[in-house]
Amino acid sequence: MKNPQILDLYSDYCVSSFLSVTAVGLSELLNQGYSHDQISRFFSQRTFDQKDFWKFIKRLIRKIEHQEGAILIDDTISEKPYSTENEHICYHWDHSKGKSIKGIQMVNFAYHEPEQSITLPVSFELIKKTEEYYDQKTQKVKRRSPISKNEIVRQRLYTLTKQNKVLYKYVLWDSWYSSKENLAFVHQDLKKTFVAALQNNRTVALSFKDKKQGLFLKVSKLSFTNNLPLKVWLKGLGFPILLTKQVFKNKDGSEGELYLITNDLTMSQDQIFTIYQRRWNVEVFHKSLKQNTALSKSQTKYEVTQSNHIFASMIAYCKLEILKCKQHLNHFALKSRIYLKAIKAAFDEVQALKTKVPEIESYQKSMLELA
Secondary structure, X not given: OOOHHHHHHHHHHHHHOOOOEOHXXXXXXXXXXXXXXHHHHHHHOOOOOHHHHXXXXXXXXXXXXXXXXXXXXXXXXXXXOOOOOXXXXXXXXXXXXXXXXXXXXXXXXXXXXXXXXXXXXXXXXXXXXXXXXXXXXXXXXXXXXXXXXXXXXXXXXXXXHHHOOOOOOEEEEOHHHOOHHHHHHHXXXXXXXXXEEEOOOOEEEOOHXXXXXXXXXXXXXXXXXXXXOEEXXXXXXXXXXXXXXXXXXXXXXXXXXXXXEEOOOOOOHXXXXXXXXXXXXXXXXXXXXXXXXXXXXXXXXXXXXHHHHHHHHHHHHHHHHHHHHHHOOOHHHHHHHHHHHHHHHHHHHHHHHHOOOHHHHHHHHHHHHHO
């Protein structure tokens, strides 16, 4: 990587900027310390990959690793409604909005340390829809990825666990990743504990005998008593798990249900709920990534520069998380402090400019006389 200091400066720019981030903008900010062409060439030289990211994040992860650490897995979309479509920028299904969104989708792997509640990305994968196919239902040509998100999850977890030797105990994800293949992989191959959400239409057997006889019930039809989790056999899974149900109230006053599973048969219901609550930190991570590190504010046109901008945004998030620990302020409070400093500097500049314009000084005197 040539001129790595540009990446450091650009990630600082992502933290400090409130508008679009561009090579021209950074060059002007640095008083032409680096030209626009130098910055553009840096981000176009090659796509920064996960090996590059691990080199950056490894030292930080080693400092915060914890026996009770958790890897939080979720995906998000950086919306790009007006950008030209390519293998990165295309339509992805957003289950939170119930519709397809145009943008860049990524699967994120965040490490959560429980004592100081530090959350740092350890890996991420941009979804590349490189294959085109004809959808008979819509009669349109669409894009798809040759590898599923669930396959990405297993590949990344293997790398983090076996190659990078990340110290952790739990894997946490929502119901969209609770496939039997993922659950079996965490339990049998990685020897880790999963605490995951499960959709209410999944089926389970209440005993090994029922499983052998093919007697499965929908999760939504089960009865839970005395706040005790049920030991069940999920269809397609070769080992027993604990299943529990949490009832909660939505903002509109309606009740919702959340079904949680784990392969640790010694856990109580409260323990399952408490550990799964840590998954919320990945949502906070996504929110800060979008609002505080200029994730969607790049005007780059090509796949390599779009990918490298996201790489820089991830590094910018890590810097904010370190500052959060040192300053005891959350990311949004830190961003507000930066914004206030910027406004004060702009205000002082206006005052300085006014002194050089006699007409404005005369206007001020008139205003004072009217008062």
